[in-house]
Amino acid sequence: MSPDTHHQSFNPALTQSRAPHVAIVGATGAVGVELLNCLESRDFPVASLKLLASPRSAGQKFSFRGQELVVEALDENSFNGVDLALFSAGSGVSKQYAPIAVKAGAVVVDNSSAFRMDPSVPLVVPEVNAGQIEGHAGIIANPNCVAIIATVPLQALHRRYSIRRIIASSYQAASGAGAAAMEELRASTAAWLEGKAYEPKVMRHPYAFNLFSHDSAVDPATGYNGEETKVVMEMRRILDAPELPVNITCIRVPVLRAHAISLTVEFAEPVTPEAARALLEGAPGVRVVDDVENNHFPMPNEATGQGDVLAGRIRRDISDASGKSLSLFVAGDQLLKGAALNAVQIAERIFRA
Ligand code: A2P
Numbered sequence: 001m002s003p004d005t006h007h008q009s010f011n012p013a014l015t016q017s018r019a020p021h022v023a024i025v026g027a028t029g030a031v032g033v034e035l036l037n038c039l040e041s042r043d044f045p046v047a048s049l050k051l052l053a054s055p056r057s058a059g060q061k062f063s064f065r066g067q068e069l070v071v072e073a074l075d076e077n078s079f080n081g082v083d084l085a086l087f088s089a090g091s092g093v094s095k096q097y098a099p100i101a102v103k104a105g106a107v108v109v110d111n112s113s114a115f116r117m118d119p120s121v122p123l124v125v126p127e128v129n130a131g132q133i134e135g136h137a138g139i140i141a142n143p144n145c146v147a148i149i150a151t152v153p154l155q156a157l158h159r160r161y162s163i164r165r166i167i168a169s170s171y172q173a174a175s176g177a178g179a180a181a182m183e184e185l186r187a188s189t190a191a192w193l194e195g196k197a198y199e200p201k202v203m204r205h206p207y208a209f210n211l212f213s214h215d216s217a218v219d220p221a222t223g224y225n226g227e228e229t230k231v232v233m234e235m236r237r238i239l240d241a242p243e244l245p246v247n248i249t250c251i252r253v254p255v256l257r258a259h260a261i262s263l264t265v266e267f268a269e270p271v272t273p274e275a276a277r278a279l280l281e282g283a284p285g286v287r288v289v290d291d292v293e294n295n296h297f298p299m300p301n302e303a304t305g306q307g308d309v310l311a312g313r314i315r316r317d318i319s320d321a322s323g324k325s326l327s328l329f330v331a332g333d334q335l336l337k338g339a340a341l342n343a344v345q346i347a348e349r350i351f352r353a
Contacts, residue, residue, distance in 0.1 A: 019045035020351050023082045023106070025097065026089030027051035027071055028060060030179040030257075031111055034340035035086050036064060042344060045351060052078050053089070079104035084351060086343055087111055102138035107350055109140050109343045116141040116234055123237045126345045127285040128155040133349050140346055145338030146170050146227070146250065147234035150261050152337065153311040153330055156283035157276055158239055161267035164324075166235070168248040168263045170214075172227075173300060175257040175334045177202065177215060182256055189254070207254055214250035225250060258300035259338060260331040270323035273314045280311050285337070290314055298331035306333055307341050 022039065026032040032053070039046060049064055055073040062069050072078065074093070079085060079101040087094045087101075091114035098108045098115070115121040122132035123141045125148050133140060143151075154163065174185040184202045191198035192208035205212045216226030224232075227250040236244050253260075281288050289298050290312035298310035309332040317325035332338055 018351070019047040020083035021048045021050075021081055022046050023050040023052055023079060023085045023101075025052045025074060025078075025085060025087040025093065025101075026111075027062065028053040028057040028179075029088055030175050030182060031088040031335055031339040033062075033179075034335045035088060035343060036062060038336070038340045038344040040065060042348070044344060044348065047083075050078065050082065076100055079106050082106040084109070084347055086347065088339065088343075098139055106138075107136070107140070107347075108138060109142055109346050111142045111339055111343055113144065113230060114141075115139050116143060116230070117237070123234060124346050125151050125155075125238050125342060126349060127152050127283070128238055129240065130349055133346060142339065142343045142346065143234045143238060144227070144230045145176055145332075145334045146172065146231045146248070146259060146261060147238060148338050148342050149259055149309050149330060149332035149334075150231070150263060151235055151238045152285045152309045152332070153280055153283060153328070154235075154263070154265065155239065156279045156286065157265065157267070157271070157326075158241075160279055161269060161271045163239070163241065163244065163265055164268055165245045165266040166247070166263060168231075168246070168261055170231070170248060170250045171211075171253045171255070171260040171262075171300075172214060172250060173253065173255040173257050173259055173334050174207070176259070176338070177252075181207075185254055185256060203252070207252075209254065211251055211253045214252055216250075255300045256304070257333060257335050258303040258331055259334045260298060260300055260303075260329065262327070262329050264317050264325060264327045266317075266320065266325040268324070271326060272323075273316055273326060276326055276328070277314050280314070285309060286311050288312060288314075298329055300331055303331035303333050305336070307336055308332075309337055 051071045052074040057071045058073040060071040085101040085106040085108045088111040091112035094112040094114040174181040181202045188198040188208040214227040218225045232246045287308040289310045297312040311330045313329040
């Protein structure tokens with residue numbers, strides 16, 4: 001396929017055969033910038049790259065492999081000649097433009113929640129269910145960040161011991177609410193330290209030195225908020241366990257870009273912490289951080305910038321005398337494995353034979 005006139009083509013020496021023409025939708029956002037970084041740092045084959053955002057950002061410049069790229073305003077013609085479209089501009093934009101991209105011949109990897117529960121759209125964490133990619137019909141959904149960060153380590157345990165029930169609490173970073181929320185955390189913390197008043201603009205509540213229930217709306221019928229419901233539904237889909245009982249409380253904490261999750265997991269049979277630790281040590285995408293002597297366990301600051309999910313505090317659940325339950329604590333970079341990296345890993349399965 002030849003690039004259309006809007007594409008900024010690269011030096012052919014930098015591209016590989018069959019390298020796709022790529023577009024990033026939402027390129028100026030917190031995830032969009034990391035998509036660009038992941039394509040570059042993972043040496044993803046790229047024939048040309050188009051950066052798309054709202055008209056507000058048209059003309060902004062980014063550098064990719066030593067070349068300057070200019071952001072264009074997204075419109076219906078943006079996908080002519082595009083082979084791979086990485087979407088991260090919210091579900092409204094995905095619902096409107098992903099079908100247009102598919103019609104133009106692109107494979108869409110969508111970071112939004114728009115298609116995640118559509119049974120015809122695979123919901124993929126490559127370490128867990130890469131096989132689902134094959135059945136795609138143009139769109140592949142990138143799961144919710146908490147669902148990704150939890151299922152990467154849980155899959156290793158599920159495969160061997162079969163999970164029967166999960167009870168979880170999340171400690172979610174600002175990045176999940178976008179670049180403006182990250183900026184609000186920085187600005188409100190600076191104001192707090194200077195003793196100045198700060199009126200929240202993005203979050204509903206003061207963010208500096210505070211935490212609060214996830215900002216998505218609570219369904220009065222269930223008492224669960226939108227994020228909690230997404231995590232439950234998506235974990236079931238990813239683990240291919242449609243009836244799996246899952247309960248989670250999602251909390252926003254004043255951390256910039258890595259989520260942590262406390263997990264208590266019941267299995268079909270007894271499992272020791274030692275056996276679970278050994279499985280996690282061999283699991284792809286997991287790094288065990290479980291130094292009891294030094295009280296050193298997964299932390300957001302150490303997960304930041306890492307592709308792996310950190311897992312530790314692996315211990316028996318003392319509330320279950322059967323020996324079938326364990327508790328653990330995990331942390332992962334929300335913008336990388338929770339979003340951009342997972343999306344690029346999906347694309348690698350398609351475009352990097
Ligand atoms: P823009 O920066 O021009 O608003 P975040 O999740 O960090 O808030 O980023 C959201 C991303 O989605 C940004 O790149 C933003 O672009 C983009 N975006 C939001 N609304 C639209 C839209 N209607 N059309 C195209 N891109 C959009």
